[in-house]
Amino acid sequence: MTESISEVSRYLASLFRSASSLRAGVVSIVALSSSITLGCASSSQLTNSDVPRVLDPDLARLERIYRAREDSIRMVVNDADANFMSGMIHHHAQALVMSALAPTHSSNSAIKTLTSRIINAQKDEIAVMQRWLGERGRPVPEVDTSGTMTMSQDHSMHMPGMLSPQQIDSLTLAHNEEYDRLFLRYMIQHHNGAVGMVHDLFATDGAAQDDFVFKLASDIQVDQITEVARMQKMLDEFMRASPNR
Amino acid sequence: MNLTIQDLPSASWKRFSSMARPLVLAVMALTSCTSSTMSTGSLSVGSPTLTLQSLQVTPPSPDPRVGLRAGLFNAEEAAWNMRVVSTTPPPEEFVGITNSDLAFKGNYAIQGNYSGVQVWDISNPSNPTTVTTFVCPASQSDVSVFGNLMFVSGEGMTGRLDCSDEGVQEAVSHDRMRGIRIFDITDIRNPDYITNVQTCRGSHTHTVLEDPDDQDNVYIYVSGSAPVRPEEELAGCSDALPSDDPNSALFRIEVIRVPLASPEDAAIVSSPRIFNDLVAPPEHGLAPEDILALDEAKASGAFIVEMGGQERVLSSRMLDPMLRDIVAARGGSGPPSAADSATLRAALPELIASAGANPLEDLGPTQCHDITVYPHLGLAGGACGGYGLLLDISDPIDPTRLAAVADSNFSYWHSATFNNDGTKILFTDEWGGGGAPKCRATDPKEWGANALFSLNGDNMEFESYYKLPAPQTSLENCVAHNGSLIPIPGRDIMVQAWYQGGISIFDWTDVSQPIEIAYHDRGPTDPSRMGMGGSWSVYWYNGLLVSSEIARGLDIFELTASEAISQNEIDAANTVKFEHLNSQGQPELVWPYSFSLARAYIDQLERSHAMPANRIDNIRTRLADAENDSGSAQRASLAGLSSRIRGMAAQSGDAGKVQMLADALEGLAEGG
Secondary structure, eight states, rough: OOOHHHHHHHHHHHHHHHHTTTHHHHHHEEEEHHOOOOOOOOOEEEEETSSSSOHHHHHHHHHHHHHHHHHHHHHOOOOHHHHHHHHHHHHHHHHHHHHHTTTHHHOOHHHHHHHHHHHHHHHOOOOOOOHHHHTTTTOOOOOOOHHHSSSSSHHHHHSOOOHHHHHHHHHHHHHHHHHHHHHHHHHHHHHHHHHHHHHHHHHTTTTTSSSSHHHHHHHHHHHHHHHHHHHHHHHHHHHHHHOOO | OOOGGGOOHHHHHHHHHHHHHHHHHHHHHHOOOOOOOOOOOOOOOOOOOOOOOOOOOOOOOOOTTTTOOOOSSSOHHHHHHEEEEEEEEEOOGTSSSEEEEEETTTEEEEEEETTTTEEOOOOOOOOOOOEEEOOOSSSSEEEEEEEEEEEEESTTOOBBTTOOOSOOOSSSOBBOOOEEEEESSSSSTSSSEEEEEEEEOOOEEEEEEEOOOSSSSEEEEEEEEEEEOTTTTTTTTOOOOTOOOOTOOSSSOEEEEEEEEOOGOEEEEEOOTTTTSOOOOOOOOOHHHHHHHHHHHEEEEEETTETTTTEEEEEEHHHHHHHHHHHHHHHHOOOHHHHHHHHHHHHHHHHHHHHOOTTTTTOOOOOOOOOEEEETTEEEEEEEETTTEEOSSSSSTTTTEEEOOOOOOOEEEEEEEEETTTEEEEEEEEEEGGBBBTTTTTSSSSHHHHHHHEEEEEEEEEEEEEESOOOOOTTBBOOBBEEEOOTTTTTEEEEEBBBBBOOEEEOOOOOOOOEEEEEEEOOOOOOOOSSSEEEEEEEEETTTTEEEETTTTEEEEEOOOOSOOOOHHHHHHHHHOOOEEEETTOOOOOOOOOOHHHHHHHHHHTTOSSOOOOHHHHHHHHHHHHOOOOHHHHHHHHHHHHHHHHGGGGSSSHHHHHHHHHHHHHHHHHHH
16 A cells, blocks of 8 residues: 555656656757758658758747747736636646556556546646746646645645545555546546536636637646546446446 | 459458458459450550559658757758748738638638638749738637638637627627638628627537538538537527537537528528437446445535436536526526525426436537538538547538447547548547647557548448657647648548648558658747647648648648659649638549549559559550540540550459549540
8 A cells, every 4th residue: 555655656756757857858859959960861851951040030020029929928817817727737636646546556458548648638738737827927836746736735625526535545545446437436526627617717707818728728628528428438338347346 | 263242241341342452353353364365455465463562662761850950930841752832921910829720712822810810822832922911819710711701710718799809808798709700702802701600619610511402502510619608698508418408509519501692691500419329328227336425425415316216416517507597596696505505406306307318328529629521422520529420411401420439549539531432531639639749759659640440331440540650849739630632543642730740641542551651840839848839730722732830820832753652643633623622621532534644543553563564664655655646546546545454454453543544544535
């Protein structure tokens, strides 16, 4: 039990280490690769490394407009949008905790596929939501190495669909098919809560006027409704396979 | 051995046929040739033991798309088997605002933008010029055209009836436009906003259906994925379950009819529930965990109902609308009181009994993301939540579901494309919604990819996945997105946008083995953070590959001849002419008979080794001679060549292709 929790912690720690080092890592990759000479054989292939690094004045002017517009979009921040982003980071973090148990708690390949995709998708979304808040000078919720939030712990518990500490304990204690079923039930509850958060956001005056917020919230909504339907189907199949469990 | 079609079980024959028909025919030819030797005039008869060679390409290695330098307007580029004709930055008004989908009319490319619509004149593709920059904010501004009408989708919360850019601050507002805007573009420099059709979920995308049997109207299928608008904003909108409210805006699409004589009268004419009974409701008892959960729920005061002899916990999704109704019924507002809850608790058993149906049954997806109609076959491919659907659209206002597929590797079914003869269908999975970097080396090849199916009647059978083969960085949003067929005759070739993954062209003639044959890619828009960018959509239009670049404007490309596509095949593709194009209203590709068409087929027979090399040479020589003839002499030589080639079909490795070549020559003879 303690062992499996520490395994989960290590796993999550590795996820977030890679996330936080992502920016630095990628910059170095780009820097490295731009110095590589890309000469290849095929006659109809072009690698246009001759695209000028210094822009002609017209394009340079448009790029300044582009950057200025990005900046001005960041100047206007609606509180409901910012609260949504912050709340959804907490919400997603719990989905990671729930899903990260799968490699040690499940032996079902469909569950492992599902949880891998949830981790992949929600980790990416956490990163963009953190960046959105950071670029607007708002507090950025951080995820600590144990996979849980380091701030606003109480706040997170009140968000729709979040698992109670008792539910987290039940899930952590469950293994194999028991974990699978419990995971599906809890994640359906969790996802429905996220969908509710999107509905609440859109019902708030002044919210989702930022195209990025609208798109992200709308995408979370459709993705999670779709995933709920898929999980319900999986749960139904479990039930049909062994209805007495 | 005497293998005939009848000897094969019909189902397996069908499946076999689409994948390996040429091979079977070659075997059949082999078995029959012992009893008869074909006479083919002066053309020599070679050994008929020919097997088809599959397409072979040698992509550059290492892949030059890996590690391209970042830049907004000066990123490093890589291209293979296609070339950049022009790159044109967006007009100043739209710089920094997302460019979206494309439609085409005559020499115009019409590009949606979250701030409006941009019309380009592409008659000189090396220098597209701005015709109109029309500011009218709406996301996503998915655009279509028909005749002198232009249709634009609006889904976001900021779209306004008056097209101004101040947004709509109130959650409920009669200034908001979510749905389809309709413009008269008789004078394309001055689009005239004639009306709009508002919908309950807005319009994320839409599809114009040109019904071959109805010259008086066009139809628009509206797909909307955002939450349902409040009834106070648009009357009649409900997000209750259909069992609670038959007018629920969930689990349906909208069909708008646009009368061409009076487009201002465009209106919703039906809201087909194409998902009904998509999945049978589960038949099982409660699991111990559920019983435990039920007990917990009871203890915490949850609403419990009995349905189908079983107690269930009512979700807030079902509960909330009912509570709202009770609050409204007493003339109140705001959150429900304890008394309201008690009223509902008392009324629940009767409510459930009167509902009749089990409101918890699986209703399928609540919407489609996109629908591609193929009016020529009366079919549509619907990419809807967790499903890919095949629809019969012979009655445009009453599309019906023929088949549905699901795939555990697919996150979110996004769009569909048929091959030209309707024997295959391709669905995309827009995993991550397009704003996430889903093409990293660590992302599975089956996720955020295309799924390819063979299509036999109503049966869709999974064959393979295709995903952009070049890994992208974490700075590049990348996933399968919009594309179209390239009309290379006799093959299924598609060009597809992958956001910042660039553009990938692939051959899916062999549906079990799609293969990339050309590409273009740039480095990220930004060296330090992921900016939204890349190709939203790329479509073939009259010889050009036109791409809407989210951040960088408009790109135009051309294919270049290669081992994968010959110049003759490119020339034959370029004989196909569209007067307009909405890619989601898939047009049937029809090739006029031409010498390039015949040469394209000959190149394909050579590439697949379906005929001996000396015979290919001989046919080419005779075709060149015929082209030098004129008048009746030319017609006679073409007709003669056609009939001799037709006689070779059975002994070739690809009888179907040989017949197509013979048809092309015969058509040339008759038409010339």
